Amino acid sequence: MNIENTKAQMRKGVLEFCILSILSDGDAYPTEIIERMKMARLVVVEGTLYPLLTRLKNMDLLSYRWEESTSGPPRKYYRLTETGTAFLRELEATWDQLVASVEQVTHKSHPTALDAAVPFNPQPAPAPEPGQQPNNHTSTNDNTETL
Amino acid sequence: MNIENTKAQMRKGVLEFCILSILSDGDAYPTEIIERMKMARLVVVEGTLYPLLTRLKNMDLLSYRWEESTSGPPRKYYRLTETGTAFLRELEATWDQLVASVEQVTHKSHPTALDAAVPFNPQPAPAPEPGQQPNNHTSTNDNTETL
């Protein structure tokens, strides 16, 4: 019911893909990554990004170096490793597959094989046999299944 | 590093959208939903689907009724409520936005405004000022930040 929660759930696993992709363009430090993603209307907060970068680094997908800044404290520039580059390709394939699957499920894009194979009746036309259980009442919020 | 785990994370929040969408086509019982999604290469397991259906029902997005089966035990047919239909529209918008955002981040689809606004240098060209900290060594797995 909470669309914001669902939005957060949908982002799980996706941010990793986005970060690796950004870094495939070249080194960056966290604030740049945040800005880059905000541009694409993917707002990431620090509590998410820093632990995520650390995890990716611990998995050898990223490396980093410290660099002095002329306008504040030093910055931690991250860079994609070769392992990270390879993993990014896998992520891309995984994401593309997911998008295709969701597209297929939600937009009925392939009515041919899908309709033919699915044992699916849009409306169960036959009423239940009279005199048998369960009693066919549509329970909206009624959890007492009469069975 | 584990692509299977990332795949599972990516699915979070998405399955809800798929299920509501399937039910927008008409009533269905769990096995039908599983089959429908398997057709789209979205393999969902019972331990995921049943609790999810229950959650959606508890949120008034679904209703259900029992129906006798001629080939086994009775089945629980789920149906989208009006609330569910409205929420499905929100989910669709949310998903589309996410896809668009990821597309933008990962494929650099908008080089104009994106490149102009992002304080992002692909390669920090200037070497760090000599004689200053931190010592600029690229730490691959070296966690001892000399700072």
Next chain:
DNA sequence: ATAGGTACTATGCAACACATAGTACTAAAG
């Protein structure tokens, strides 16, 4: 010295996909 801005670290929580174990119902087989 203090304040403000920037950058990073640490920690706990909620939610959900998944794995696993179990119960219940029906039809077929012995």
Next chain:
DNA sequence: CTTTAGTACTATGTGTTGCATAGTACCTAT
């Protein structure tokens, strides 16, 4: 009749990650 197999659903615990929150550290300006 009982047992077996297949189908359908329920219950519960775990691991992972986005998010919220609190805190530390560094640099510059006042």
